[in-house]
Amino acid sequence: MRGLLWFPLLVAAVPRVFAQLPVEKIYGVNLGSWLVLEPWMLPQAWTNMGGQICSDCTQCIECEFDFAMAYPDTVDEIFADHWDNWFTQSDLQDLKNAGINTLRIPLGYWIVEALVERPEENYPRGGLEYLRRGLGWIRDAGMHAILDHHALPGVQTPGQMFTGRCTDDVQFYTPHNYHRALVWTAVMTTLSHLDPQFSNVFAIEAVNEPIMDAAQTPGYGDFQKNFVKTIRAIETLLGIRVPIYNPNLPGSLPTTNFTAALQQACSLSLFDADVVDALQDAIPILIGIGSQYGLSGTLTSEPFNSRRSPLVTSFMDVNWQYDNPPNPANAAIGPQGYDNHLYYSFGGVAAADPTAYMQSICNLQRIQNDAALGDSPLWFGEWGLSTQFVATDSFLKQWGDAQKWAYSQSAGWIYWNFKTEVSDLTNGTELARQWSYLEALSMGLLTQNPASYYDDNVCQPYINKTSSKSRSVPAAVLDAPVLNRSVPNNLPSPKLSAHGRRFMKKHHSF
Numbered sequence: 207m208r209g210l211l212w213f214p215l216l217v218a219a220v221p222r223v224f225a226q227l228p229v230e231k232i233y234g235v236n237l238g239s240w241l242v243l244e245p246w247m248l249p250q251a252w253t254n255m256g257g258q259i260c261s262d263c264t265q266c267i268e269c270e271f272d273f274a275m276a277y278p279d280t281v282d283e284i285f286a287d288h289w290d291n292w293f294t295q296s297d298l299q300d301l302k303n304a305g306i307n308t309l310r311i312p313l314g315y316w317i318v319e320a321l322v323e324r325p326e327e328n329y330p331r332g333g334l335e336y337l338r339r340g341l342g343w344i345r346d347a348g349m350h351a352i353l354d355h356h357a358l359p360g361v362q363t364p365g366q367m368f369t370g371r372c373t374d375d376v377q378f379y380t381p382h383n384y385h386r387a388l389v390w391t392a393v394m395t396t397l398s399h400l401d402p403q404f405s406n407v408f409a410i411e412a413v414n415e416p417i418m419d420a421a422q423t424p425g426y427g428d429f430q431k432n433f434v435k436t437i438r439a440i441e442t443l444l445g446i447r448v449p450i451y452n453p454n455l456p457g458s459l460p461t462t463n464f465t466a467a468l469q470q471a472c473s474l475s476l477f478d479a480d481v482v483d484a485l486q487d488a489i490p491i492l493i494g495i496g497s498q499y500g501l502s503g504t505l506t507s508e509p510f511n512s513r514r515s516p517l518v519t520s521f522m523d524v525n526w527q528y529d530n531p532p533n534p535a536n537a538a539i540g541p542q543g544y545d546n547h548l549y550y551s552f553g554g555v556a557a558a559d560p561t562a563y564m565q566s567i568c569n570l571q572r573i574q575n576d577a578a579l580g581d582s583p584l585w586f587g588e589w590g591l592s593t594q595f596v597a598t599d600s601f602l603k604q605w606g607d608a609q610k611w612a613y614s615q616s617a618g619w620i621y622w623n624f625k626t627e628v629s630d631l632t633n634g635t636e637l638a639r640q641w642s643y644l645e646a647l648s649m650g651l652l653t654q655n656p657a658s659y660y661d662d663n664v665c666q667p668y669i670n671k672t673s674s675k676s677r678s679v680p681a682a683v684l685d686a687p688v689l690n691r692s693v694p695n696n697l698p699s700p701k702l703s704a705h706g707r708r709f710m711k712k713h714h715s716f
């Protein structure tokens with residue numbers, strides 16, 4: 207009986223927190239432009255599909271939404287071809303051979319098709335099948351996956367291809383769209399634990415790159431808390447416990463039909479109202495996915511009793527935002543990790559010259575600054591070799607070494623991107639040289655082994671005396687109380703943070 211399982215946990219010592227991450231150090235790449243297509247990364251393929259390239263993506267067909275609106279009858283078929291070809295098992299093998307252990311997978315809310323409010327919204331259908339296939343490859347290769355909610359319902363930041371819809375009408379920060387994002391979270395959490403294809407998913411990231419000015423993201427702090435509670439509610443029903451989270455469950459919940467267990471938990475209001483609302487709406491979606499993908503047994507009839515660890519909940523770090531941002535550390539219940547993105551090429555980080563880049567990266571304080579606010583472990587979930595100046599190969603080798611060295615002081619790094627197109631529209635390998643991990647490897651700009659360097663002492667000449675003492679994070683810093691901050695470690699302009707639009711503006715002559 208389930209009740210007998212719960213009871214001892216209420217009184218006994220809570221189990222030790224599991225090792226948070228499945229690897230000692232994250233050496234990862236993003237599977238960008240796969241399930242959320244950013245045309246700037248594959249302009250020729252996008253043009254061939256029927257899309258357009260322009261300097262302001264709100265003004266032409268340069269995102270998935272506008273494409274699906276323009277080609278409602280053929281969009282699914284055209285995208286199926288893209289999903290089939292952009293990321294293949296052979297790509298994964300190349301990454302495995304190169305020592306990559308983690309894949310961050312950018313996803314749109316529309317991968318849960320029932321969340322798309324047609325006909326006002328339109329996106330390609332069928333991505334879940336390809337996600338499941340790819341996750342199966344990742345599992346079989348012994349690699350690990352982060353599901354990254356990259357493109358949110360209502361759009362989380364203006365004028366960016368990576369949100370799936372290039373628009374200045376940002377509607378994510380509203381109750382209705384927070385709700386849809388929680389339903390997405392409930393569905394992805396359930397699949398992560400019950401669909402065998404998902405078994406190497408270890409983390410779900412709530413929101414990729416929200417607007418940096420926290421004054422423009424009302425309710426985001428509450429959403430962070432609800433995101434974690436939604437994941438933990440589902441895990442609790444599956445018998446996966448984390449310390450300090452012990453909702454008072456009756457002993458009579460179903461144990462052989464997960465959607466029935468969800469239904470009963472909702473009718474008994476076992477969780478907070480926002481969480482219950484999300485679980486309630488996830489039930490018919492899970493039943494639909496169950497019948498569509500041959501998972502009815504797992505989701506709606508077989509006994510469920512997951513052997514898995516709790517997922518790592520993940521957020522962009524508090525210093526991603528400024529203007530009194532909510533701190534995601536305050537939302538943590540169980541294992542949680544933080545994500546920071548760093549691109550020098552958009553300006554505002556360091557002067558546009560090699561020495562300034564090296565001085566900046568070799569004295570990076572972001573890990574310490576985040577840890578002081580409780581945002582630890584941190585990883586660098588996006589970075590690359592791009593620069594604001596024409597860089598020589600020998601500089602790019604230093605630049606890759608130095609970034610890897612700096613980010614390795616944290617939980618690790620995830621390169622953007624695993625690949626980009628090589629075509630006339632990208633000036634041959636010019637784009638891939640600074641944005642594609644596989645291309646940089648083959649050009650010899652990054653070492654074959656992600657844990658090694660061309661020069662182990664690459665940062666030595668640049669480390670400032672005063673900051674070198676704080677290279678490693680002292681325990682006292684990790685234990686420091688959470689302080690308020692108003693100074694961002696990023697640029698105070700959301701437009702400057704993003705790669706696609708800026709890249710195309712700068713390079714539209716390609």
Ligand SMILES: *[C@@H]1O[C@H](CO)[C@@H](O)[C@H](O)[C@H]1NC(C)=O
Pocket residue numbers: 463464465466467469489493506507
């Ligand atoms: C499992 O529960 C769902 C939701 O209550 C219900 O629709 C479905 O018929 C149940 N499945 C079985 C096999 O009883």
Ligand SMILES: *[C@@H]1O[C@H](CO)[C@@H](O)[C@H](O)[C@H]1NC(C)=O
Pocket residue numbers: 565566569570670673
């Ligand atoms: C490091 O020192 C150089 C030279 O004094 C200075 O220009 C730079 O701003 C310093 N960088 C950091 C991150 O402290």
Ligand SMILES: *[C@@H]1O[C@H](CO)[C@@H](O)[C@H](O)[C@H]1NC(C)=O
Pocket residue numbers: 633634636715716
């Ligand atoms: C294209 O790339 C070459 C090097 O491969 C470079 O010399 C040239 O300036 C680039 N052209 C443009 C338009 O950026």
Ligand SMILES: *[C@@H]1O[C@H](CO)[C@@H](O)[C@H](O)[C@H]1NC(C)=O
Pocket residue numbers: 530690
């Ligand atoms: C921190 O911010 C909170 C919420 O804005 C505020 O209530 C509190 O007074 C601040 N604390 C300090 C030390 O500034």
